[in-house]
Amino acid sequence: MAAGDLDPSFGTGGKVSIDFGAISIANAVALQSDAKLVLAGRVGDASTGDFGVARLNRNGGLDTTFGTGGKVVLSLSAAEDVARAVAIQSDGKIVVGGFAGSEAAGDVAVVRFNSDGTLDAGFGSGGVAIYDISGPTGDAIRGMVIQPDGKILGVGAAGPNAGLIRLNPDGSLDTTFAGGAGKEAVSLGNAGHVFALSLLSTGTFLVAGFDSTTLTQDDFLLARFNADGSLDTTFGSSGLVRTDFNGLNDLAFAMAVQSDGKIVLGGDTDSTDPVGISGDVKAGWTRYDSAGNLDTAFGTAGETQINPTVLCDGVRGLTLQSDGKIVAGGFIGETTGLASFADPVAGDFAVYRLNSNGAPDTTFGIGGAVRTDFAGLGDGGRAVILQTTNRIVQVGGATTNHLNFAAARYKT
Known part of the structure; x- marks a missing residue:
């Protein structure tokens, strides 16, 4: 080859x-x-x-120990929900970030799954954390990392501005970030x-x-x-x-x-x-x-x-x-x-x-x-x-x- x-x-x-x-x-x-x-x-x-x-096995086959036949679908709103970032915690849990409720008017969405694809009830509300940054305009995570301390940092859109958000490991907003709010729109x-x-x-x-x-x-x-x-x-x-x-x-x-x-x-x-x-x-x-x-x-x-x-x-x-x-x-x-x-x-x-x-x-x-x-x-x-x-x-x-x-x- x-x-x-x-x-x-x-x-x-x-x-x-x-x-x-x-x-x-x-x-x-x-x-x-x-x-x-x-x-x-x-x-x-x-x-x-x-x-x-x-989830795929290393040879590309679907991993049937994950979700249903290797796949999970999760609806967060009646409108469009899109995942645009994924990261793996040191304990094997899977964190997915994106938005819920349409590109134009939705909110930041972060979901944490156990390693088998079930929702992690210890994160946010039943495994889901949704936050509004800019009011009626669209907010979204487009890039996300898990910090060494387990906090989740996300960046993307907050209406017409850049959006920043940082969550504690339990999905709550990190009040040491963005002037105590844990989230902000930045011009x-x-x-x-x-x-x-x-x-x-x-x-x-x-x-x-x-x-x-x-x-x-x-x-x-x-x-x-x-x-x-x-x-x-x-x-x-x-x-x-x-x-x-x-x-x-x-x-x-x-x-x-x-x-x-x-x-x-x-x-x-x-x-x-x-x-x-x-x-x-x-x-x-x-x-x-x-x-x-x-x-x-x-x-x-x-x-x-x-x-x-x-x-x-x-x-x-x-x-x-x-x-x-x-x-x-x-x-x-x-x-x-x-x-x-x-x-x-x-x-x-x-x-x-x-x-x-x-x-x-x-x-x-x-x-x-x-x-x-x-x-x-x-x-x-x-x-x-x-x-x-x-x-x-x-x-x-x-x-x-x-x-x-x-x-x-x-x-x-």
């Missing part, structure tokens, strides 16, 4: 499609200590969907949108997304917060860093922090509209030092792009290999792009790999990119993880009989 080849020992020919009986898509993945994979996302359409969670730049989170060893944390530097142009956004939820104004320019590629719209959706403290962002670049759905959209990356300065030793003046098609190519997940190579997951050849978390229409899974200096790794696929089709219809990756040192797993959605949870495994 060459680098980037599908691993035939996983699923069927390296691919897995998980049918919940309705439209579904996995938005996040976490790795258990036993190498089982936990996928979280949406089951149902974009107006009435529910939280969906599935970042002109209209900052946050999609990714990295917790640093100091207790500070980074968020990434995009911000409109002008009314018609979005750029990569990176910000750092203190452990109490206040913006760290010593980072970048008063706490923020914005990065433009070529004068078009650039949207960051993924982040990884190297062992040397350098910060890598990935996303969609060179869109001709501010939500990333038109033009020759390219997969793009930037790297910064720990103070927020572009790392000019990376790519070209701190930036790299890969452009496999003249359609929309992009990044939704990032992970780092032990040899310093950067692995990204996302999509290739989408006809209308995948603004935010929209369902795939026509493209395929994409896995990209960069060398440590930001150059595309030409030993991986074609020009650093691997394209995976499931059934000739719309597929898209949402998250990527290293299952072992020599295997990459990407999860997302693949259209077979309809859009399903999907995963694929590749050789590093």
